[in-house]
Amino acid sequence: xxxxxxxxxxxxxxxxxxxxxxxxxxxxxxxxxxxxxxxxxxxxxxxxxxxxxxxxxxxxxxxxxxxxxxxxxxxxxxxxxxxxxxxxxxxxxxxxxxxxxxxxxxxxxxxxxxxxxxxxxxxxxxxxxxxxxxxxxxxxxxxxxxxxxxxxxxxxxxxxxxxxxxxxxxxxxxxxxxxxxxxxxxxxxxxxxxxxxxxxxxxxxxxxxxxxxxxxxxxxxxxxxxxxxxxxxxxxxxxxxxxxxxxxxxxxxxxxxxxxxxxxxxxxxxxxxxxxxxxxxxxxxxxxxxxxxxxxxxxxx
Amino acid sequence: xxxxxxxxxxxxxxxxxxxxxxxxxxxxxxxxxxxxxxxxxxxxxxxxxxxxxxxxxxxxxxxxxxxxxxxxxxxxxxxxxxxxxxxxxxxxxxxxxxxxxxxxxxxxxxxxxxxxxxxxxxxxxxxxxxxxxxxxxxxxxxxxxxxxxxxxxxxxxxxxxxxxxxxxxxxxxxxxxxxxxxxxxxxxxxxxxxxxxxxxxxxxxxxxxxxxxxxxxxxxxxxxxxxxxxxxxxxxxxxxxxxxxxxxxxxxxxxxxxxxxxxxxxxxxxxxxxxxxxxxxxxxxxxxxxxxxxxxxxxxxxxxxxxxxxxxxxxxxxx
Numbered sequence: 001x002x003x004x005x006x007x008x009x010x011x012x013x014x015x016x017x018x019x020x021x022x023x024x025x026x027x028x029x030x031x032x033x034x035x036x037x038x039x040x041x042x043x044x045x046x047x048x049x050x051x052x053x054x055x056x057x058x059x060x061x062x063x064x065x066x067x068x069x070x071x072x073x074x075x076x077x078x079x080x081x082x083x084x085x086x087x088x089x090x091x092x093x094x095x096x097x098x099x100x101x102x103x104x105x106x107x108x109x110x111x112x113x114x115x116x117x118x119x120x121x122x123x124x125x126x127x128x129x130x131x132x133x134x135x136x137x138x139x140x141x142x143x144x145x146x147x148x149x150x151x152x153x154x155x156x157x158x159x160x161x162x163x164x165x166x167x168x169x170x171x172x173x174x175x176x177x178x179x180x181x182x183x184x185x186x187x188x189x190x191x192x193x194x195x196x197x198x199x200x201x202x203x204x205x206x207x208x209x210x211x212x213x214x215x216x217x218x219x220x221x222x223x224x225x226x227x228x229x230x231x232x233x234x235x236x237x238x239x240x241x242x243x244x245x246x247x248x249x250x251x252x253x254x255x256x257x258x259x260x261x262x263x264x265x266x267x268x269x270x271x272x273x274x275x276x277x278x279x280x281x282x283x284x285x286x287x288x289x290x291x292x293x294x295x296x297x298x299x300x301x
Numbered sequence: 302x303x304x305x306x307x308x309x310x311x312x313x314x315x316x317x318x319x320x321x322x323x324x325x326x327x328x329x330x331x332x333x334x335x336x337x338x339x340x341x342x343x344x345x346x347x348x349x350x351x352x353x354x355x356x357x358x359x360x361x362x363x364x365x366x367x368x369x370x371x372x373x374x375x376x377x378x379x380x381x382x383x384x385x386x387x388x389x390x391x392x393x394x395x396x397x398x399x400x401x402x403x404x405x406x407x408x409x410x411x412x413x414x415x416x417x418x419x420x421x422x423x424x425x426x427x428x429x430x431x432x433x434x435x436x437x438x439x440x441x442x443x444x445x446x447x448x449x450x451x452x453x454x455x456x457x458x459x460x461x462x463x464x465x466x467x468x469x470x471x472x473x474x475x476x477x478x479x480x481x482x483x484x485x486x487x488x489x490x491x492x493x494x495x496x497x498x499x500x501x502x503x504x505x506x507x508x509x510x511x512x513x514x515x516x517x518x519x520x521x522x523x524x525x526x527x528x529x530x531x532x533x534x535x536x537x538x539x540x541x542x543x544x545x546x547x548x549x550x551x552x553x554x555x556x557x558x559x560x561x562x563x564x565x566x567x568x569x570x571x572x573x574x575x576x577x578x579x580x581x582x583x584x585x586x587x588x589x590x591x592x593x594x595x596x597x598x599x600x601x602x603x604x605x606x607x608x609x610x611x612x613x614x615x616x617x618x619x620x
Contacts, residue, residue, distance in 0.1 A: 142325055149558050150592055157580040158336055234452055241454045242577055261458045275455040282450035
């Protein structure tokens with residue numbers, strides 16, 4: 001379809017307007033988010049947790065892998081074992097920081113895997129529409145009905161407890177919802193004027209998805225990403241709890257919780273400390289995700 | 302009334318979904334079968350080296366000496382006849398027997414905790430949704446956030462510590478002897494499994510209630526001068542409940558996964574324990590059997606949810 005140049009100009013005018021308006025929309029969202037006290041506190045908590053996970057192990061007086069003959073001692077100021085030691089006499093606080101680092105990493109990487117697959121799949125299906133969309137979403141429907149976590153368990157028992165396998169496997173489960181959300185968004189904006197304008201200007205299909213569709217689905221995707229990270233961290237700790245998670249000398253919050261459960265009667269702190277750390281992390285992520293959703297979609301509250 | 306409900310069941314759709322389920326199940330069985338066989342180390346690779354003749358005899362007994370494709374074909378044929386083969390690790394037991402032992406336990410815990418979750422979570426959600434932004438709303442939402450953020454393998458042991466080991470109200474694990482599915486043995490596992498579901502359902506129900514109360518038909522009902530209770534129970538609830546129905550599918554998957562943890566924490570001999578032990582011990586047939594049962598359950602309950610949805614929501618039409 002070709003248009004006289006003047007018409008293109010007419011169509012472009014509202015486009016620039018839309019962009020300006022879009023920016024102020026993001027401003028609004030940011031202001032709403034900063035007014036949400038739970039979300040702001042969560043951001044601070046998450047920032048501090050990330051700093052601890054990244055730099056804590058380097059700065060702390062104890063190394064996470066040095067064993068000693070002080071086995072499973074209670075928290076004490078002596079020797080700076082502030083949270084005691086574990087079953088190999090390693091400093092428990094150092095272990096906890098490594099565990100937090102691994103759990104957060106799993107959360108981020110596996111979510112990223114699901115993001116890439118889900119966004120590509122959903123945007124393609126929604127944008128191409130018709131039969132392609134039908135087939136692609138039918139595949140998602142069928143996959144939805146599968147007991148995926150059981151396949152992950154199988155995969156890990158078969159191919160060994162490789163940390164990269166755990167990242168990929170968990171990521172591969174979580175992309176389905178992402179694909180559905182992105183497809184829905186894509187369908188909603190596909191027929192808007194600026195897409196029509198881009199099409200009229202002869203933008204290729206790939207560029208159209210990359211430059212015009214994706215930027216407009218970022219809001220809901222950001223919300224869903226924030227809410228996927230805790231789900232992924234839970235999935236990893238579930239595997240670790242069953243003894244199928246990361247291997248020694250690495251550890252994760254799930255591994256610590258699993259060991260802690262055996263000590264519940266005599267040393268309850270060995271369960272409660274990693275459990276509380278995990279709860280704080282997940283709570284912060286969930287509150288932030290909720291806050292983002294309220295900020296981007298104010299009609300909910 | 303019943304006639305009208307039956308008339309709304311989209312039979313052609315159900316039939317087509319069941320047809321799709323066949324290739325789905327076939328794909329699941331195929332992937333699981335070949336994945337298990339790709340594993341290094343078989344079910345009989347012990348620390349002690351067996352004499353080669355013994356090894357051959359064992360392999361022959363379980364049909365492991367046939368070519369892989371022949372084993373696959375045989376297995377498929379057996380499964381169609383409802384025979385999951387003998388367990389490789391648990392002596393003198395068929396997988397079908399093990400499933401018959403374990404499934405009722407898992408189903409009991411699962412359905413009871415779903416029931417509890419729907420009643421408690423649904424009730425809390427409706428309450429919170431009707432009093433949006435009130436203190437009650439904030440506390441329900443705050444508590445439900447904890448329910449989502451604290452995994453069952455933390456709540457389980459803590460409940461066990463307090464109510465079984467400390468207060469001796471409930472059994473400290475297992476089903477006792479002789480094994481019984483009694484409240485004494487099941488209360489804690491059911492509550493543990495229900496907690497995250499209560500949290501999710503209350504959030505779902507709250508959002509749906511808020512949305513429904515803003516719909517035109519509610520305004521109409523109110524303007525007719527109906528009592529607020531009547532508006533809520535006979536006009537708002539029927540449509541607010543729909544998202545809950547479509548949550549049945551994902552909920553099943555979550556409860557099945559959760560039941561693996563709960564069975565381990567409370568030492569219950571359900572499907573979940575069989576599955577995990579089977580995977581770790583490479584008990585091929587047991588793992589395959591468990592996966593087939595899990596997949597069928599999820600597919601069936603998803604279908605049930607969709608049919609229920611069609612029956613309840615006059616706007617939905619499956620073609």
